Amino acid sequence: MIGGSVQFVPASKTAGLREVDAPNSLVVQFGADRPLKMDAGVSLSPLTIAYQTYGELNASKSNAILVCHALTGDQHVANTHPITGKAGWWHTMVGPNRPIDTNRYFVIASNVVGGCMGTTGPASLNPATGRPYGLDLPLVTIKDMVRAQAMLIDHLGIDMLFCVAGGSMGGMQVLQWVASFPERVFAAMPIATAARHSSQNIAFHEVGRQAVMADPDWRQGRYLEEGVIPTKGLAVARMAAHITYLSDEALQSKFGRKLQDRAAPTFSFDADFQIENYLRYQGTSFVDRFDANSYLYVTRACDYFDLAADYGGSLAYAFKSSKSRFCVVSFNSDWLYPTQASRAIVHALNAGGASVSFVDIETDRGHDAFLLDTPEFIATSHGFLNSAARARGIALAKSGAM
Structure with a gap:
């Protein structure tokens, strides 16, 4: 209820x-x-x-x-x-x-x-x-x-x-x-x-924040006023963060080095591996539900935490x-x-x-x-x-x- x-x-x-x-x-x-x-x-x-x-x-x-x-x-x-x-x-x-x-x-x-x-x-x-x-x-x-x-x-x-x-x-x-x-x-x-928050975790968060802020569409945080969204930077931030949520054992068991819908590497920068495709999906789906500036704020809140x-x-x-x-x-x-x-x-x-x-x-x-x-x-x-x-x-x- x-x-x-x-x-x-x-x-x-x-x-x-x-x-x-x-x-x-x-x-x-x-x-x-x-x-x-x-x-x-x-x-x-x-x-x-x-x-x-x-x-x-x-x-x-x-x-x-x-x-x-x-x-x-x-x-x-x-x-x-x-x-x-x-x-x-x-x-x-x-x-x-x-x-x-x-x-x-x-x-x-x-x-x-x-x-x-x-x-x-x-x-x-x-x-x-x-x-x-x-x-x-x-x-x-x-x-x-x-x-x-x-x-x-x-x-x-x-x-x-x-x-x-x-x-x-x-x-x-x-x-x-x-x-x-x-x-x-x-x-x-x-x-x-x-x-x-540990130094390592602050470092991971800083990588994510810099990915967002490096996106040209971030516009110093004024992107909503200008009718754009820094989707590429936010997606990369999410991809990097998502790796930290999983264990090496889980990644190896689920993905290993398996290729994505192909029998051989393409010798390109397409998502040859299943893990690449998975991370790209996590990034692109994330931007549909989360605000880029909010990502900066909540990660910073964690970094400042020292009870x-x-x-x-x-x-x-x-x-x-x-x-x-x-x-x-x-x-x-x-x-x-x-x-x-x-x-x-x-x-x-x-x-x-x-x-x-x-x-x-x-x-x-x-x-x-x-x-x-x-x-x-x-x-x-x-x-x-x-x-x-x-x-x-x-x-x-x-x-x-x-």
Whole structure:
């Protein structure tokens, strides 16, 4: 059930705040009296947040789960995506009788600030100029994304989230939630993530950004005003990034050195190999659903993420006020956010006396394993959430509910 039975705050009772009907998402707009205070030292208003909900909020408002999306994800977690027509990006995890069971939980997912699926981002109109923000939008951090999510959760009238869950950049948001709002998170699932972006990951992101900015159609970020889109640069950025989401074993098993629809090499620069054709498809299909400037913004947000830096360099200190239950998940073939990054999170949580379980899942699927129907991951998530729900006193779903 999309939309749930949530009681929205009427616009007439909250100055500067209103719900907006949208064909593909729920949308809330915060006015000048509710600005987003950003790490860049400025306030952003008005602020629009696009989101989806699934399931129903119970009477005690104790069953809400916030799902945080990864770099190029969005709020369409379990419903058909309005642009691609494909199933939601986490349909393996969210839905009736899934680990995040919409018969039992009220699930919230919002597009991050800086994104391009309805939340304020560089493609949004700047009220001061009447033109798209472009690079005039202040740089966004993971903490800014979480602050905006907290504004949404306040709007929905929820004091404490039963769980915050997400992988990759979504996992960074989970960690930031626990650090920034320790009293508002009962359970946390940071998946395939890190508490700080490594030099290698910053380097990969910089290659992608430079590919976008080197495209003549980028026009210093003003391409929307000039009626062009830097599709070639954005496609190359996506191709490079996509390699990091897969493992060498998976690439070798799926593609190896197999040729694409030909018996012999063409001795040209066509896509002779299947892996070349696959990456080109990933690049060209990506530009149909993602904004180039948003790609610059969200990659930069990841690069700036270093949770311990705000706490005197101590990651354990970042978690010192948290009473949350944690399930930290990594995948042994993930070289983008390798297992040792998750172990560092676990060590910091242990140092602070947190209740934490850690699972390193053996798979050849690489970083993207958390997005796929990976059996051990599904089972781990089921077990953790069921245990936490019992502790929280959340009733089991009614048999046969949809």
